[in-house]
Amino acid sequence: MTYFHVDLDAFFASVEQQDHPDLRGKPVIVGAKPGTRGVVSACSYEARVYGVRSAMPIAEAVRRCPEGIFLPVRMKRYREVSRQIMEIFSSFTPSWIPISIDEATLDMTGTDTLFGSPEAAATTLKKRVKDTFGLTLSIGIAENRYVAKLASEYRKPDGLYRVLPGEEVPFIDTLGLKKLWGIGVKTLNRLTELGWNTPAKIRDIPLRVIQVRLGKATGEFLYRIVRGIDPGIYTTEVKSHSLSQETTFPIDVGDPKILKQTLLDLSHQVMVRLHQESGRSRTVAIKVRYPNFKTRTFRRTLPHSILSAEELFHLGWELFQHNHPLGSEIRLIGIGLEQVETQEEPLQGELFPREYEKQRSVEKAILELQKKHPSLCLKKASLLFPRINSPGS
């Protein structure tokens, strides 16, 4: 078995540097507008030297790197680039899973006759992306997806590292517990308390004892990863995923008009992504963050697939109103589709087509048009009104 874990380096910032050559070599910070309350979404390696990290409050980033170049998030552009890069991945193997906008795992088993050794294939892949998009990526190669992921982190940026078969355990030992993916702060603290502070130490402890101390699932997970065994982080069985969009408001918002408008906009963005991957979902989720940073998610599963942005918006708004006291202010709102499946279900004929069915056809037609004529801009009229500024969305 041969797996690649591919991770695009400082993806958002790198795309900006490619699109704006004058930014190359400079500390680029993508995220909320300085002076607002948002956070850093991504930063270039030049900015990381200053101690800037993603998810850091933007004010802190300004303090650490005053000469940084602060840019807004252009998610649409990143998605476009991501999709094109993922297409390159898919030309290397039919069996690949996108993990996120800048990460994917590829099953390269049995591709030697096509691309040569795994290292050779990885080099070709890196070169192809570099030549086409000017972007660098890090590839980890291993016998399983989990170790491959760790290997991709190991030599970042622009890295290529292969953990040879049989070398998994020594590799895990060099990393240490802190760098093992999937061990959170809480688990790490618990492990320190127990005195289990190295992978080697944990290997000496029987599975049952680990499970008694850390719970069944975490115990099993830990038992496997310290041995370099994939606990099944990206098994192909996981065919479903979520799609979501959210917005942090520059100031807390309680006005239903603004909330509705925002939600409608977000619903459209989510639905476009769903249509693009020909997905279907029956579960809508609403995320709300209150001024005290408390965050709650509400979800509802329907007996049928959600058909259009309009339907998603209506369901989302209903869900929001049902769970949220009218008029009270919130800091963030988000909407998403969960359990998204791309596997086509046989279509059942309808006696009385839903009104959303027509909207779905319209939305899909618009998407097709835009694909053919990228300069064409078709938008729902109600979304044309001056939008409230939404950094970090």
Next chain:
Amino acid sequence: MKFTCEKNALLKEIAIAQEIISSKSTISILSNVLLEANEGTLTIRATDMKVAFETKIPVEVSVPGSTTVFCDKFLGILRTMPEGDIEFEEKEQGTFLIKPVFKKIDFRLKTISSDKYPELPSIAENFYFSFPQKQFKEMITQTIFSVSEDETRYYMNGVCMEKNEDQLVMVATDGRRLSYISKPSSEPIPDFHQVIIPPKALNLIQRLASGEGSISIAVSDKNVFLMFDNQKLSTALIEGQFPNYQRVIPAEQKYKLKVGIPELLEAIKRVSLLVEQKSKRIYLELSEGRLVLSSEESELGVAKEELICDYEGPENVIALNYVYLLEPLRVMEGSSVLIEYTEPNRALTIRPVESTEYFHIVMPMQLD
């Protein structure tokens, strides 16, 4: 108030009352059952504010009066009481005594005054028309399974009932299949608007009505009222517009297939074992004198069964949700069923050979 009655006679009615009372809502007067003893009769009432139920049973009344008690606990107590006669008495205001006649058991339930019990909707006697119970129950049987459970299409969450000249019509649909039945009435039916009746009340009729004699029906703007066998049931109607179902009923179908009901039912049950349970798609291959049912080939395997049938028409394959075939067949009377279609991707009609009163319309699925 004081009355005596046999345990099982009362238990049966209180169990029904508890079924009507919505257990989900918070405890309130609506969690109570109303008991009214007068002139040798005990009247029992329960409601969840949508469905209201009233029944009368003969009891020995010593002191007439009325009160309400927490139905859930009352039912629990009755269940555990020994067989035989039980004495019930509201002592002073607020305490209801339950005491088997020959045992030293003494239960006291707190009561809430019957004045506080909500007025149940009612309608004047002259609005009622009567219809044979047996026929009414059959109409429910033929349609209720097609009701949609999709709350976003609430106007399909009940059975549509309407009058068509001297016929009473019931229709139910979930948007993908539709069940229709129409039965003549022996006495004139007064005009009323099409109504959508929630399945809860209809299921209760199925259980509670004896099937003998007639049922009295009255329709108002907001409710439908039903009287049968000393029982009264009313339910709030579903507001909204039932879809224009006539539009989707094919006036005529080009091809007809006739096959035995038990044979087809058995075959579906077998083949469906290997049908993919998410889509529930089954294939019907039609050729002269032959019907082949099959499942999709999956990781589990594949199933196929061949039946002899009456069919003269082109060879065709139709894909269907097998439940949409199974459910009508389960309640279909007679020996044979007609499956009619015009094109494999358009609506099918499923009807019994022996009756023209009812039929089912089913939309097929995509073939691949």
